[in-house]
Amino acid sequence: MIDQILPDLYRITLPMPFRLRHVHIHLLVHNGKVALFDRGINIPESFRVIDEALATLGKTTGDIDQVFLTHFHPDHCGIAGEIQKRSGAVVRLSAMDERHLQNNNRLEDLVERTRDFCLRQGLPQKALDTLIKHMAVFRKATIPFRVDCHLKPYGRHTLGDRILETIPATGHTSGQMCFYFPEERVLLAGDHILPEITPNLSPDLFQLDYRPLRSFLHSLESIRDLPVRMVYPAHGDPFSELKKRVDEIKDHHAERKWLIVEALQGKGKTAFEVSADIFGADLPDFDQFLALNETYVHLVDLMDNGIVRSKEQDGHVLYRAA
Numbered sequence: 574m575i576d577q578i579l580p581d582l583y584r585i586t587l588p589m590p591f592r593l594r595h596v597h598i599h600l601l602v603h604n605g606k607v608a609l610f611d612r613g614i615n616i617p618e619s620f621r622v623i624d625e626a627l628a629t630l631g632k633t634t635g636d637i638d639q640v641f642l643t644h645f646h647p648d649h650c651g652i653a654g655e656i657q658k659r660s661g662a663v664v665r666l667s668a669m670d671e672r673h674l675q676n677n678n679r680l681e682d683l684v685e686r687t688r689d690f691c692l693r694q695g696l697p698q699k700a701l702d703t704l705i706k707h708m709a710v711f712r713k714a715t716i717p718f719r720v721d722c723h724l725k726p727y728g729r730h731t732l733g734d735r736i737l738e739t740i741p742a743t744g745h746t747s748g749q750m751c752f753y754f755p756e757e758r759v760l761l762a763g764d765h766i767l768p769e770i771t772p773n774l775s776p777d778l779f780q781l782d783y784r785p786l787r788s789f790l791h792s793l794e795s796i797r798d799l800p801v802r803m804v805y806p807a808h809g810d811p812f813s814e815l816k817k818r819v820d821e822i823k824d825h826h827a828e829r830k831w832l833i834v835e836a837l838q839g840k841g842k843t844a845f846e847v848s849a850d851i852f853g854a855d856l857p858d859f860d861q862f863l864a865l866n867e868t869y870v871h872l873v874d875l876m877d878n879g880i881v882r883s884k885e886q887d888g889h890v891l892y893r894a895a
């Protein structure tokens with residue numbers, strides 16, 4: 574499905590076999606060539622829908638000369654490698670997300686770090702086993718690709734007669750970028766700011782001093798005052814009220830921190846036990862891991878602010894309100 578959002582700028586909706594049923598990517602025709610913003614996950618439907626969209630515009634894969642990637646997740650860069658092979662397009666990603674990609678390609682190391690983290694934070698073995706199976710599948714969702722150029726915070730690119738700015742949007746990943754067309758005041762937001770849900774926040778198991786929540790709230794604050802007319806997120810419908818949505822998300826995280834402190838008033842609990850208090854105890858296995866991550870990044874933020882303390886006991890980390 575292809576929608577025109579500005580002259581020569583289009584949104585393409587790709588199907589996904591996950592609970593998030595779709596991902597939106599964007600396409601700009603410039604100087605007779607095509608720039609793509611994100612790519613879908615590595616499934617045949619991604620290729621079919623993009624090829625159909627290109628054909629509608631009288632273009633083919635060979636016309637793609639630039640690929641801009643918001644971040645390294647498979648639904649955003651899954652088929653960038655195949656497009657690069659077919660077209661020779663220049664692929665751009667932030668240096669931080671290229672590092673993430675390289676770390677995640679070391680699957681055995683990643684599995685080991687994930688196992689250690691999850692067991693220390695109290696995730697049940699059954700949920701961990703499911704997660705490790707998912708990790709091998711997720712890896713296949715991205716075709717390997719070469720990063721040709723690093724996207725820089727507040728970098729400017731000229732595409733035909735358009736200016737494009739790269740706006741740092743860290744938190745969901747430590748190197749995510751949004752793409753902003755300042756003349757038309759249109760923001761391609763990736764997973765940074767979504768209309769219905771908040772992007773998943775998880776620790777970087779290769780860099781434990783990274784603070785996803787703090788980084789996310791900081792980068793939200795820094796885009797809040799951009800004079801954006803319309804936000805095009807990767808999941809969900811476009812929306813115009815950026816400030817309002819930023820404030821809603823900030824309130825959501827403030828409330829979640831407060832709920833976590835409430836849950837820690839009695840005995841010490843693992844991060845998983847806290848996540849079960851907040852998100853419920855009967856989530857599917859993989860969702861238990863997502864809930865654990867989300868809870869953990871809030872706990873770390875609360876510890877950094879002296880509101881929560883932790884101690885090690887019998888191989889687990891226990892948290893308690895300070």
Ligand SMILES: [Zn+2]
Pocket residue numbers: 644646745764
């Ligand atoms: Zn993502």
